[in-house]
Amino acid sequence: MQAGLLIRWAVKRDTDAMVDIDRQSYAKAWGEESFIKHLKKRTCIGLVAESEGRIVGFVIYELAKKSLAVLRIAVHPAERRKGVGRAFMERLAGKLTKQLRLFASISVGENDQDAMEFLRACGLKARELYPADPPENGGDVWVFHLECPERSGKES
Numbered sequence: 001m002q003a004g005l006l007i008r009w010a011v012k013r014d015t016d017a018m019v020d021i022d023r024q025s026y027a028k029a030w031g032e033e034s035f036i037k038h039l040k041k042r043t044c045i046g047l048v049a050e051s052e053g054r055i056v057g058f059v060i061y062e063l064a065k066k067s068l069a070v071l072r073i074a075v076h077p078a079e080r081r082k083g084v085g086r087a088f089m090e091r092l093a094g095k096l097t098k099q100l101r102l103f104a105s106i107s108v109g110e111n112d113q114d115a116m117e118f119l120r121a122c123g124l125k126a127r128e129l130y131p132a133d134p135p136e137n138g139g140d141v142w143v144f145h146l147e148c149p150e151r152s153g154k155e156s
């Protein structure tokens, strides 16, 4: 992980920074209401990455019984390719256990090549292709899985 990078729970005062990064990262930005709505949900958790006192990225995920689903992940354009996204994925991998949460999932448009490269580089595997309606960036949607490290080793 990048020296000096702090990953912590998101709090309300981080919303503006998350909205700003989201706007610069997604064609269909969430907007403030979506962040507030998701972070109010009991099952949703937001993490931010902070470097030198500035928010440089965030991830929002939702807990299910046996898995967790990444709903949104983004890193400020000026802070990309420095390991922030990977640090988030490593943090999520640490939340997976053989007993409880077996995998993390994330959906990505089949035409979002950079995002898919990122997911593969972080050890996720494409599992299922779903039709997207409306199409996501002109295509269908892949669901990638990150398996619990204890599970993806020798055991089947």
Ligand SMILES: CC(C)(COP(=O)(O)OP(=O)(O)OC[C@H]1O[C@@H](n2cnc3c(N)ncnc32)[C@H](O)[C@@H]1OP(=O)(O)O)[C@@H](O)C(=O)NCCC(=O)NCCS
Pocket (backbone or CB within 6 Å): 025, 026, 073, 074, 075, 076, 079, 080, 081, 082, 083, 084, 085, 086, 087, 106, 108, 113, 114, 115, 116, 117, 118, 119, 121, 122
């Ligand atoms: C995808 C995203 C979160 C990656 O964040 P990041 O902090 O730049 O990622 P990292 O620096 O941790 O990258 C880890 C590895 O992923 C791969 N990777 C990351 N971005 C990539 C890109 N644009 N093209 C190809 N490979 C990429 C590389 O192998 C990289 O390792 P390297 O830099 O040593 O070569 C960021 O680019 C982003 O916010 N994109 C817009 C939002 C988005 O697409 N979110 C959905 C992601 S599924």
